[in-house]
Amino acid sequence: MRQSEIVAALRQVLPREGVLWRDEDLRPYECDGLTAFRQKPMIVALPRTEEEARQVLVICRRLEVPVVARGAGTGLSGGATPHESGVLLSLARLNRILEIDPVARVARLQPGVRNLQVSEAAAAHGLYYAPDPSSQIACSIGGNVAENSGGVHCLKYGLTVHNVLGVRGFTIDGDLIELGGPGPDHPGLDLLALVIGSEGLLLVVTEVTVKLIPRPQLARVVMASFSDVRQAGDAVAAIIAAGIIPAGLEMMDRKATAAVEPFVKAGYDLAAEAILLAEADGTPEEVAEQIAEIESVLQKAGATAMVVSSSEAERLRFWSGRKNAFPAAGRVSPDYYCMDGTIPRKNLGPMLQAIQGMEERYALRCMNVFHAGDGNLHPLILFDANRPGEWDRADRFGAEILELCVRLGGTITGEHGVGIEKINSMCVQFSDSERAAFFAVKAAFDPPGLLNPGKAIPTLARCAEYGKMHVHAGVLPHADLPRF
Numbered sequence: 001m002r003q004s005e006i007v008a009a010l011r012q013v014l015p016r017e018g019v020l021w022r023d024e025d026l027r028p029y030e031c032d033g034l035t036a037f038r039q040k041p042m043i044v045a046l047p048r049t050e051e052e053a054r055q056v057l058v059i060c061r062r063l064e065v066p067v068v069a070r071g072a073g074t075g076l077s078g079g080a081t082p083h084e085s086g087v088l089l090s091l092a093r094l095n096r097i098l099e100i101d102p103v104a105r106v107a108r109l110q111p112g113v114r115n116l117q118v119s120e121a122a123a124a125h126g127l128y129y130a131p132d133p134s135s136q137i138a139c140s141i142g143g144n145v146a147e148n149s150g151g152v153h154c155l156k157y158g159l160t161v162h163n164v165l166g167v168r169g170f171t172i173d174g175d176l177i178e179l180g181g182p183g184p185d186h187p188g189l190d191l192l193a194l195v196i197g198s199e200g201l202l203l204v205v206t207e208v209t210v211k212l213i214p215r216p217q218l219a220r221v222v223m224a225s226f227s228d229v230r231q232a233g234d235a236v237a238a239i240i241a242a243g244i245i246p247a248g249l250e251m252m253d254r255k256a257t258a259a260v261e262p263f264v265k266a267g268y269d270l271a272a273e274a275i276l277l278a279e280a281d282g283t284p285e286e287v288a289e290q291i292a293e294i295e296s297v298l299q300k301a302g303a304t305a306m307v308v309s310s311s312e313a314e315r316l317r318f319w320s321g322r323k324n325a326f327p328a329a330g331r332v333s334p335d336y337y338c339m340d341g342t343i344p345r346k347n348l349g350p351m352l353q354a355i356q357g358m359e360e361r362y363a364l365r366c367m368n369v370f371h372a373g374d375g376n377l378h379p380l381i382l383f384d385a386n387r388p389g390e391w392d393r394a395d396r397f398g399a400e401i402l403e404l405c406v407r408l409g410g411t412i413t414g415e416h417g418v419g420i421e422k423i424n425s426m427c428v429q430f431s432d433s434e435r436a437a438f439f440a441v442k443a444a445f446d447p448p449g450l451l452n453p454g455k456a457i458p459t460l461a462r463c464a465e466y467g468k469m470h471v472h473a474g475v476l477p478h479a480d481l482p483r484f
């Protein structure tokens with residue numbers, strides 16, 4: 001009865017095909033990229049315009065129905081996992097590029113526009129949108145904003161939060177919120193960074209204004225081989241310590257290159273225990289100078305071999321191996337669990353060694369792929385969900401990695417968000433009062449708590465159950481580090 005009542009209400013504002021409620025229509029929406037968690041929504045709403053999206057929110061507020069926004073569903077932390085008695089609000093049909101202004105170097109986008117589509121459209125003006133998640137062929141700008149997504153080139157050009165100038169969206173009450181904009185300054189509180197990365201908990205984003213930057217004249221990438229993963233980790237720290245900010249600085253261990261190479265034929269050194277990819281971009285003179293500096297640091301750091309891309313095709317081939325690392329994991333294992341944590345770069349070496357120990361303890365293999373320059377780890381834990389106990393072991397393996405990230409002075413997510421996947425690990429990272437502050441922000445935007453409930457912020461009871469209240473007597477680990 002509840003379903004019929006909500007379907008009838010939604011049909012007053014959406015066309016028939018914009019409201020899905022039959023089992024076979026709901027199935028495709030039961031999970032995002034975190035396929036281990038599945039839940040069918042009660043209803044899927046597919047608005048075509050901003051006004052229709054607003055009306056869906058107003059109806060859900062009136063009928064007290066939870067709402068989960070969904071972009072392309074590529075998220076890896078279960079942020080878009082539906083609520084069993086809620087509406088899944090797909091923004092996929094709001095997929096128009098509203099404006100590209102090559103003079104102001106900005107683009108105005110609906111949330112369903114794919115990340116890569118922005119750079120493709122801006123290319124005619126010699127411009128592009130810098131944040132480039134490996135999922136950029138599919139993921140949406142709305143999802144990027146909600147997750148504060150990163151990518152290979154974010155080390156030099158910044159994450160989503162550094163490249164989004166304005167966001168327009170609606171609260172659960174259907175009230176318009178406009179933050180930032182194309183101009184250099186704006187009246188009112190600067191809440192843009194609060195909303196970017198808020199995982200669909202505060203508002204539904206219906207328009208995004210992004211910064212476009214000129215395409216560099218040239219880019220070249222150094223591929224360096226190392227006979228020891230720890231040494232490769234230390235080499236990353238050495239590059240940054242030398243004052244070099246490469247356009248991209250990524251690392252893959254031997255298990256990752258072995259999985260990727262037959263698939264992509266990137267030309268990786270399969271004998272190396274780890275490879276580093278370090279890119280320089282700019283004018284030909286700047287690139288030549290930086291490549292020489294990078295080579296010199298890597299040589300001193302113990303690189304056993306180095307190859308510099310000699311053409312644009314070769315550069316793209318080197319990167320395509322890295323960008324296809326996650327799908328390649330699916331070729332060597334029935335299932336994989338992609339973790340996402342961040343640590344200070346100087347700790348990359350010790351972290352890799354610790355993960356090797358965990359592989360033995362949990363009797364599971366782990367491929368390592370990193371946005372190394374950012375200290376952002378993506379260990380891919382390989383398991384077979386059909387073998388009893390393997391998912392549980394993978395889950396505990398992942399949680400231990402995240403706890404170690406916190407102990408090493410890092411965070412439990414670099415770019416994939418908390419969602420439902422890391423909600424317990426939030427109890428390790430944040431104290432009671434910090435989590436209370438998060439709830440207060442949530443309540444200010446969404447008093448009835450209907451937007452993406454149960455995600456990202458754990459309740460006190462949940463943390464107590466998890467038994468991971470590491471902040472005792474007010475003594476916070478690494479209290480010197482800035483916190484949200």
Ligand SMILES: Cc1cc2nc3c(=O)[nH]c(=O)nc-3n(C[C@H](O)[C@H](O)[C@H](O)COP(=O)(O)OP(=O)(O)OC[C@H]3O[C@@H](n4cnc5c(N)ncnc54)[C@H](O)[C@@H]3O)c2cc1C
Pocket residue numbers: 032033068069070071072073074075076078079080091111132133134135138139140141142143144145146147148149150151152199200201203204205206326327415416452
């Ligand atoms: C192979 C692969 C590689 C990946 N590589 C990267 C990477 O390099 N870097 C990276 O950062 N991520 C990466 N990801 C993760 C994922 O692609 C990003 O998190 C992406 O931003 C999600 O976008 P989406 O449109 O798919 O969002 P969804 O998965 O649909 O949703 C993600 C979250 O955003 C919320 N949301 C979506 N749209 C809106 C909206 N309009 N308003 C409010 N909330 C909204 C949802 O409720 C959910 O909480 C990868 C994923 C895959 C599968």
